[in-house]
Amino acid sequence: MGTDMDMDGDVEERRVQVRFITKLKPPYKVPKTSIAIPANLTRLGLSTIVNSLLKAGDDEWESQPFDFLIDGELVRLPLEQFLLAKGISAEKVLEIEYIRAVVLQKEDEPSLHDDWVSAVDGSCPRFILTGCYDNLGRVWKAAGECTHILEGHSGAINSVSVVNSEGTDSVAVATASKDETLRLWKFDTEEHSYQPSKIRAFKILRGHNASVQSVAAEASGSMVCSGSWDCTINLWRTNVSDTEGDLVSIKKRKVKNKVEESQLEGEALSTLVGHTQCVSSVFWPEPNTIYSASWDHSVRRWDVEMGKDLSNIFCGKPLSCLHVGGEGSALIAAGGSDPILRIWDPRKPGTSAPTYQFSSHSSWISACKWHSKSLFHLLSASYDGKLMLWDLRTAWPLAIIDSHEDKVLCADWWKGDSVISGGVDSKLCISSGMSVL
């Protein structure tokens, strides 16, 4: 009888020996001694333990949530179940690494547009660039603070990209539109006025025979590439660096006769042919490599100099967004006409099956972006109106941002800790305070 009782007690309160480790800086460090904790603890329980340990060392410690990694995987189940599912022995001392949990801190007031927000770029921390269905591009300094309006397209803007943000105060951006052209713009970020200033493009790039779906700039900013419904990818020279020398003169000229400023017309430097359907997304991470995703169900990697595709990943679904990043800046994330976000590792030979598949969305995926610094985090936007933040180490989304009322058409990171997104509800939403590192 007595032994039975004991055994029951054992089952109820199974304990595991754990040791908490972290790569975080000293205020977050806990003593490295191993402790026994109940096996049925969840993430919240673990977080409470770590917080109380920290509090023991520092009286003024304020509790904050943590996330826990065992063998490089995020704990999303009660500890016991997690160990069982992963086949990890609970006999020896378990090392649990903790990181700061990703939490949504603050949601800014949405910045209203006149029409659907179809493109957004947050690669420059000083501003946010958006493209809209009212044919205008906009530059936002912060939520609700529009500084520039890019005027000139005759069709809805499909894609925007910051070309060159190296200059201290002058930046160049590119927009792609349904009017089959791309336009290059230049503006001064420091310029300040209460009314948003209207800018005209300094260069119009003509050459596509159908609406231009996507634009991406090379890292140095001297070239941009664009994908279009005419199934081609065009490469363009931006001439930004040429004019950078007489930046001042341009500035002067711009001030003097803004309207009469000559609009240069550019022609495509070269064309990459190979896709059989609309090229919906392009990405140019390295000078010699362009990635493209297309409605013909494929992701291609192009050699810019040779003008040929080096590899071809077949997906089976029309793709509408693509981004490359993560570990070694080599993982290809792409989404399209189904709710699954797929991630391929092209370094793995002999397989075209996606390495990761995230399927929490319920409709088409319209955008996916890797975090520029983190190896594990990426963002996805879907027509179901949700943004999801993913960590490669778990199959569940870290966070779901539900700020849009209708389809989300575009999303990006901003300043490393904010998520910006635009959608059919004509809003640009900024969710800040996410520390993923």
Place this chain on the structure above:
Amino acid sequence: MGASKKESVEVDKKKNSKKTQPTKKEKHNTEESVLAQKQEDAATDYKELSADDDSEDYKSVGESEAGDGESSGDEGNHKSGSSEGLAIDGQSEDSEPDQGAEESDSSEDEVAPRNTVGDVPLEWYKDEKHIGYDIAGKKIKKKERQDKLDSFLANVDDSKNWLLSPTRPSYLLYLFFSQYLELSYSIVPISVALCEDHELTERGVKSGLVRGMNSGVYFEMSHIGMTYLVLRPSLGDTTFNGSKSRRKIYDEYNDEEVELTKEETKLVRRMLKGKTPHADFDPYAVLGLVRAIRKGFIKFDKPKEEPRFYMLWGDDASSSEKTGHLSYIPAPKPNMPGHEESYNPSLEYIPTQEEINSYQLMDEEDRPKFIPKRFTSLRSIPAYENAVKDSFERCLDLYLCPRVRKKRINIDPESLKPKLPSRKDLRPYPATCYLEYRGHKGAVMSISAEASGQWIASGSSDGTVRLWEVETCRCIKVWEFGEVVQYVAWNPLPELPILAVTVGQDVFLLNSGLGNEEIQRKVKELLHVETPTAPEDSGNKVSGWSWRQDDEHEGIRLRHFKSVYSVEWHRKGDYFSTVMPADILFFHYHLIAVLFLALESIVLCIVMKSIIFHPTRSIFFVSTKKNVRVYDLLKQKLIKKLETGLREVSSISIHPAGDNIIVGSRDGKLCWFDMDLSSKPYKVLKCHPKDITNVAFHRSYPLFASCSDDCTAYVFHGTVYSDLNQNPLIVPLEILRGHASSDGRGVLDCKFHPRQPWLFTAGADSLIKLYCH
């Protein structure tokens, strides 16, 4: 000594009687002989059935065939019981003369007798005195005959007789045969190995069993003097009756008396049976065997056990089926009473009063015939009022109801299904709806996808035509007409983004506004017509339409004299045709305005439903109410007529290769025509419960779809092989649901995306849905 003597006497007598038989023969009534013969047949049959001759009655019946006398009377047989059938000699002798006479008849009779015993197993007569019935219904009696061993054992009992002479009778016989008569015979050594004592073996071999000695020879032998010697000891033995002493053998060498049990008698007899047919057994041989059996040297299989119980009311059908003649079909059995027929059934069987009342409302046939009731005791059960009626009905059923044996084939219904490839292997096909195009305020009548697949146009009953971006569901443009838009169609050329729209009596050619300036300039040029049509208009009244510039919608307006049903472009984008519910079909060359092909001469008062162009050849298809006619455009004549067999054709679509067309009908059927095969449908798919509103082929994927007023769209796989010997493969893939019914109408149009395996459906619920793979 005495035993064998007695036996030979018996045999003697019988042979005598046999010899007299031929004279008696005529006198005997033939009937009996017939019966006897018959009885033999039956008996041999039975012998075959039962491998062991354990049941002695049957064996004896069978042996009567041999006709070697010694048949015993009925009484004798049955007194000795079924176990052994040992007859008492005296008794058997009494009845011998008749018996022998009867038997003799049987052997020589030429008439083939018939057993009228019926088709029953002979086992049933096992315990009876008769074996069947003759044609007059009299019992055919069993003929028994006694076994040699039995009679021998009966005679051998008195061992003192044996001792009278140092030479035992069979030994003397042996000497006599071999030395005095010099007859050829063989000595059969029996079970030498089994006899453990040498003396016995030696004797066994010496005495042997005499073979080749049939009773006839024996008979003669006894006549020439040996009788005395051999038979004398048994002369006084006739008074023995069935006691144990009969089975005793005295072994003079060991000075002991061995008594055989019943079982042993049987076994020994079985072992010696083949060796000496109807001849004597040597007692020492028997003794050897008995000893061997007792010591366990000889082992026997257990006799097969006959099932003791059998179904008394077993299925009659099984026995009747064997007969070759007129097959008897047994009447179905009445149902056995169940628990509810019990006089005191459980409570759950008793219906409540409400239930009983509800029976009254039921139809006479459905009403239960019996209502369970409870009685405290059997005594209190009243008479069953329907007893006479029920049994009368049963009788009617039994003899008046014609019965036919129905051959039911057991086939697994699964195996009848055609072998179709798995749906998984036929991917991709549209399955899930992710996007909806919202904006129309009335039923969407028609949709059309632009050649590149970036745009779709839709016409609605709210009087608008809308242009949508496929990817984002964005409505790019709206044209207002103020009248129900019946049909929209894109020009198939990507460089000419022109929409043809039918509104009432008008056909509009609209500039979609897509494309760059160059394209726009070209389109505007095309869509510009001078308007000197005022005089021409009146002149053209006969031809029935007029071209006019329409500034409001930036296009051309073609006014017909009747409302236009649909408009269809030629693949090259140069021609289009319009269909009016009248009898006339117009072709328009939309640039030069007048290429007029009045098909009145060809199409005689046929109400046309829709029309399509052949994708590669100058052929077009016109669907009338019931048929599809195929015309050659150049020769302007009818090539073929496809008979649909449908009530009313509603829609038609052609496979991109041009040799197959599908036709949807108002009774929910979809016909697939293989033009090379026949003018009759290759397959008719009856899938929709309501009208099919439209059918569509995919341009590049092997898919086709039908949509219906039942708010669903069906997607099928349809591969057409280039090999002419192979018929098209049609596999139903998916039922697409999601639209809501509005005013009894469901999905009004379906079109495939030109490049993706996606399906657009236009619903009466003012939605357009895109189903993706």
